[in-house]
Amino acid sequence: MLSQAVQFLFSGLTLGAIYALVALGFTLIFNASHVINFAQGEFVMIGGMTTVFLVGFGLPMPMAIALAVAAATGIGMALEKLAVEPARQASITTLIIITIGASIFLRGLAQLVWDKKLHALPPFTGDAPIGILGATILPQSLWAMGVGVLLLLALRWFFARTLLGQAMLATANNRMAAQLVGINVRRILLLSFALSAALGAAAGILIAPITLTAYDVGTNIGLKGFAAVMLGGLGSSAGAVLGGLLLGIAEAFGAGYVSSAYKDAFAFVIIMLVLLWMPRGLLGGAAAERV
Amino acid sequence: MPKTTFRLALAALGIGAALAWSPAGAQQPITIGAFLSVTGPAAFLGDPEQKTLEMYVDEINKKGGVLGRPLKLVSYDDAGDAEKARTFAKRLIEQDKVDLILGGTTTGTTMAVVPLVESAGVPFVSMAGAVVIIEPVKKWVFKTPHTDRMACERIFSDMRERKITKIGMISGAGGFDKSMRQECLNVAKQYSIEIVADESYGAQDNDMTAQLAKIRNVAGVQAVVNPGFGQGPAIVTKNFRQLGMTMPLYQSHGVASKQFIELAGAAAEGVRLPAAALLVAEVLPDSDKQKPVVLGYKKAYEARFKSEVSTFGGHAYDALFIAVDAIKRAGGADKAKVRDAIEATKGYIGTGGVVNMSAKDHMGLDASAFRMLEVKNGSWSIVK
Amino acid sequence: MRRDTAVLLLLAVGIAVLPFALPNRYFYDVAILAGINAIVCVGLNLLIGYTGQISLGHAGFFGLGAYASAILTGYGCPAPAAMAAGAVIVGALAALVGRPILRLKGHYLAMATLGMGIIISIVITTEDRVTGGPDGMAVAPFGLLGWSVQGEEAWYWVIGASLVATVALALNLIASPVGRALRAIHGSETAAEVMGVDVARYKRMVFVLSAVLAALAGSLAAHYSGFVSPAKAGFMHSIELVTMVVFGGMASTLGAVVGAVLLTVLPQLLTVLKDYELLMFGALLMGTMILMPRGLLPTLETLWRRARI
Numbered sequence: 001m002l003s004q005a006v007q008f009l010f011s012g013l014t015l016g017a018i019y020a021l022v023a024l025g026f027t028l029i030f031n032a033s034h035v036i037n038f039a040q041g042e043f044v045m046i047g048g049m050t051t052v053f054l055v056g057f058g059l060p061m062p063m064a065i066a067l068a069v070a071a072a073t074g075i076g077m078a079l080e081k082l083a084v085e086p087a088r089q090a091s092i093t094t095l096i097i098i099t100i101g102a103s104i105f106l107r108g109l110a111q112l113v114w115d116k117k118l119h120a121l122p123p124f125t126g127d128a129p130i131g132i133l134g135a136t137i138l139p140q141s142l143w144a145m146g147v148g149v150l151l152l153l154a155l156r157w158f159f160a161r162t163l164l165g166q167a168m169l170a171t172a173n174n175r176m177a178a179q180l181v182g183i184n185v186r187r188i189l190l191l192s193f194a195l196s197a198a199l200g201a202a203a204g205i206l207i208a209p210i211t212l213t214a215y216d217v218g219t220n221i222g223l224k225g226f227a228a229v230m231l232g233g234l235g236s237s238a239g240a241v242l243g244g245l246l247l248g249i250a251e252a253f254g255a256g257y258v259s260s261a262y263k264d265a266f267a268f269v270i271i272m273l274v275l276l277w278m279p280r281g282l283l284g285g286a287a288a289e290r291v
Numbered sequence: 292m293p294k295t296t297f298r299l300a301l302a303a304l305g306i307g308a309a310l311a312w313s314p315a316g317a318q319q320p321i322t323i324g325a326f327l328s329v330t331g332p333a334a335f336l337g338d339p340e341q342k343t344l345e346m347y348v349d350e351i352n353k354k355g356g357v358l359g360r361p362l363k364l365v366s367y368d369d370a371g372d373a374e375k376a377r378t379f380a381k382r383l384i385e386q387d388k389v390d391l392i393l394g395g396t397t398t399g400t401t402m403a404v405v406p407l408v409e410s411a412g413v414p415f416v417s418m419a420g421a422v423v424i425i426e427p428v429k430k431w432v433f434k435t436p437h438t439d440r441m442a443c444e445r446i447f448s449d450m451r452e453r454k455i456t457k458i459g460m461i462s463g464a465g466g467f468d469k470s471m472r473q474e475c476l477n478v479a480k481q482y483s484i485e486i487v488a489d490e491s492y493g494a495q496d497n498d499m500t501a502q503l504a505k506i507r508n509v510a511g512v513q514a515v516v517n518p519g520f521g522q523g524p525a526i527v528t529k530n531f532r533q534l535g536m537t538m539p540l541y542q543s544h545g546v547a548s549k550q551f552i553e554l555a556g557a558a559a560e561g562v563r564l565p566a567a568a569l570l571v572a573e574v575l576p577d578s579d580k581q582k583p584v585v586l587g588y589k590k591a592y593e594a595r596f597k598s599e600v601s602t603f604g605g606h607a608y609d610a611l612f613i614a615v616d617a618i619k620r621a622g623g624a625d626k627a628k629v630r631d632a633i634e635a636t637k638g639y640i641g642t643g644g645v646v647n648m649s650a651k652d653h654m655g656l657d658a659s660a661f662r663m664l665e666v667k668n669g670s671w672s673i674v675k
Numbered sequence: 676m677r678r679d680t681a682v683l684l685l686l687a688v689g690i691a692v693l694p695f696a697l698p699n700r701y702f703y704d705v706a707i708l709a710g711i712n713a714i715v716c717v718g719l720n721l722l723i724g725y726t727g728q729i730s731l732g733h734a735g736f737f738g739l740g741a742y743a744s745a746i747l748t749g750y751g752c753p754a755p756a757a758m759a760a761g762a763v764i765v766g767a768l769a770a771l772v773g774r775p776i777l778r779l780k781g782h783y784l785a786m787a788t789l790g791m792g793i794i795i796s797i798v799i800t801t802e803d804r805v806t807g808g809p810d811g812m813a814v815a816p817f818g819l820l821g822w823s824v825q826g827e828e829a830w831y832w833v834i835g836a837s838l839v840a841t842v843a844l845a846l847n848l849i850a851s852p853v854g855r856a857l858r859a860i861h862g863s864e865t866a867a868e869v870m871g872v873d874v875a876r877y878k879r880m881v882f883v884l885s886a887v888l889a890a891l892a893g894s895l896a897a898h899y900s901g902f903v904s905p906a907k908a909g910f911m912h913s914i915e916l917v918t919m920v921v922f923g924g925m926a927s928t929l930g931a932v933v934g935a936v937l938l939t940v941l942p943q944l945l946t947v948l949k950d951y952e953l954l955m956f957g958a959l960l961m962g963t964m965i966l967m968p969r970g971l972l973p974t975l976e977t978l979w980r981r982a983r984i
Binding site for chain 2: 255
Binding site: 373377385464 | 699700701702704705708800801803808809810811813900901902904906907942943946949950952953
């Protein structure tokens with residue numbers, strides 16, 4: 001029975017690492033702009049699909065990955081410049097709809113540029129399962145987890161220790177005040193979209209060997225990433241990772257011990273219960289409403 | 292104000308439709324309507340279907356059409372949404388005034404349209420799998436693919452030969468998956484097969500090791516069946532090998548394309564599934580009646596679209612040619628006569644098998660149409 | 676109040692004369708679907724536009740209403756009773772769920788409503804013995820004592836009348852003291868609370884009202900199509916509904932109707948673009964929201980007023 005529980009845990013950690021990577025992208029943009037970018041899942045898709053096609057054209061994997069991340073970064077910046085920046089006066093709800101429009105647009109574009117088929121990316125270091133305590137895990141899952149931890153550490157360092165990171169947080173807190181102390185708010189916002197798109201693309205590449213990829217994978221992966229962010233608490237990178245891992249583990253144990261048909265419902269019930277108990281997520285800070 | 296906009300929009304729509312409608316040549320075209328899931332979760336079924344219809348309508352027109360009249364294809368993408376399919380079917384019937392309707396990529400979209408074609412009296416050939424489409428028989432509704440019940444029966448008879456009696460099942464949450472799961476549950480007893488584990492996964496799930504580990508731990512499971520299509524079966528296959536499970540794994544005809552082998556990679560080795568002859572066109576014996584048909588379609592499709600042929604496009608091929616054949620025999624596009632002619636289809640050799648329809652059977656395929664295939668060395672082989 | 680009467684009259688006249696421009700049953704079909712969406716959106720707009728509370732789960736209520744009608748009439752329950760039962764079930768559920776989750780704010784509320792909607796759609800998809808599963812189920816025509824609504828034209832008038840009634844209800848509510856309280860909540864919940872508004876109660880009331888409207892519309896939709904599938908209860912449908920409200924213009928009842936109508940008709944126009952459909956739809960949605968961040972109707976109204984000065 002132990003080996004089965006460990007297997008559920010591994011399954012949960014694999015899923016969790018995927019969700020956490022996507023959730024980190026949401027956090028970055030939110031931290032700079034208080035915008036929830038519903039096109040975040042599309043960055044994940046663009047990362048995976050671009051790499052698949054570049055590898056298909058015979059490019060070596062590292063080069064394909066670099067180009068895919070660069071392409072997503074460019075698209076992220078274009079999204080900020082062309083769609084979010086011109087609407088900066090709009091309400092949060094309007095901004096959500098704009099990013100939903102962007103996600104539909106990017107999906108339409110992907111379907112034209114590439115195709116509507118599913119694609120697989122070869123795993124980075126083979127697919128021989130690693131056995132631990134009678135359970136198995138794929139090397140690619142370890143990649144996703146490892147890179148997830150590294151990105152988390154990097155982001156924490158960025159926001160806590162660098163001037164740019166501090167400027168980003170200041171911009172989110174009070175745009176006017178940030179501008180007054182000499183922060184170039186526009187550039188900060190552009191940067192946040194660029195970084196977040198790069199992060200999303202990296203996530204998409206890391207998980208493509210596990211989840212497969214297609215022009216429309218962004219919707220679902222974005223949804224799960226969003227749920228992970230809310231569970232962990234908006235604005236906290238550690239919260240995003242924690243939320244992602246818990247969501248993945250909840251799904252896996254839900255499938256294992258409750259009912260595989262209701263595992264997603266099980267996970268959402270847990271999120272809702274957590275939110276009722278902690279209305280700002282697990283690690284989201286308290287904030288007073290401005291009157 | 293809003294209603295004006297609406298009316299303007301509708302007027303624009305009307306004008307657009309009127310402009311698009313211009314008879315080619317002196318002869319009135321025969322209008323074939325299609326609604327397919329070209330995007331959405333069933334896109335990889337709908338996309339080859341759409342391509343196949345376009346390619347062959349072009350080709351037929353180049354050769355002078357049917358009965359001297361050109362074919363005109365009007366097709367809409369329902370994105371797998373039953374509600375959209377219903378509206379598009381209404382559009383085909385009322386606005387485009389089509390002579391017959393092909394399509395319904397999924398069982399859900401097909402069943403949403405059935406009441407419409409029945410009351411309007413338009414011949415309708417579906418490309419979806421489930422047995423409910425033709426059982427009970429509906430006057431105007433036909434279908435080309437094998438039913439999911441046949442797939443279960445084919446799998447179970449193969450299991451019986453391998454002396455397998457206890458199996459686990461893992462299926463997706465989609466319509467295809469659930470329908471086939473139910474059919475398998477229904478017919479299992481006839482093959483003395485007991486389903487001792489029954490798990491499911493979501494349509495977009497990324498990891499099924501938890502469900503598979505659960506199945507593995509059920510005592511006595513000798514094989515696993517995975518009804519489903521899309522990324523689910525590929526991930527199930529990979530996870531199956533990851534867990535070191537060595538018992539036989541059966542997939543459904545829903546993954547019957549080379550793409551499945553590409554996606555699942557080495558994990559696909561040894562997987563068995565029931566599928567139409569199209570997948571093994573080259574290795575069919577020359578004596579096989581289907582060989583020229585499937586080889587011809589495969590070559591034409593692959594040359595034109597530079598991608599591997601799938602049985603799903605084959606369903607569209609069969610639907611189109613059964614319809615064309617019926618129009619020829621009916622001597623025109625009269626709806627009632629074409630319906631009767633489709634029902635009278637005998638000995639039509641298509642990609643799915645040999646079709647013999649009757650008033651009681653609006654599909655006309657028998658179990659021999661399904662071949663049991665096994666993945667060997669990254670390719671399909673026929674299980675003898 | 677005079678403006679409200681004008682709006683209502685305009686809508687009623689519009690619905691009354693529209694059939695002259697509808698050449699066949701397909702056009703009626705699109706008009707009916709637009710009307711059904713408009714009913715949901717008018718209710719949702721009370722919640723999103725006037726009270727400032729987002730819901731990404733209203734398709735769940737729509738779906739519950741639709742399935743209540745489908746399932747209960749399947750067991751021989753008269754259609755109006757099934758519809759009422761659906762509305763009561765959804766109202767009770769919304770009241771029950773609304774109490775805790777409406778304490779959440781902003782994106783967290785979005786998450787909670789989203790989760791609720793997804794749970795509803797998972798239950799509908801999974802319990803296939805009752806609901807027919809992912810392929811959906813057939814629904815009996817809407818009828819009572821041998822009399823039934825049949826055909827697109829009859830349904831057009833049923834939906835048209837329901838829409839006018841819904842809009843009248845919404846306009847009345849907004850003009851009442853309740854409406855003022857709601858707007859105070861939208862401005863600032865804390866400030867509204869300080870002024871003595873029972874914020875929690877008002878929010879819950881609007882939440883329940885909008886949920887019941889969605890359920891009623893769901894029932895009508897199910898009977899009209901004669902068919903219901905879980906997609907109608909799904910996450911994407913919820914997003915569509917919110918998009919319609921925001922597109923037409925938040926805090927504008929007529930805007931919600933315009934948004935629903937345009938976004939129902941638009942895909943029918945764009946479908947001829949084939950592979951370019953998604954691209955075009957996304958671009959149009961983005962473009963409109965960037966150029967008219969307050970939504971279509973409020974922006975046009977402002978332009979119109981400026982032009983007159």
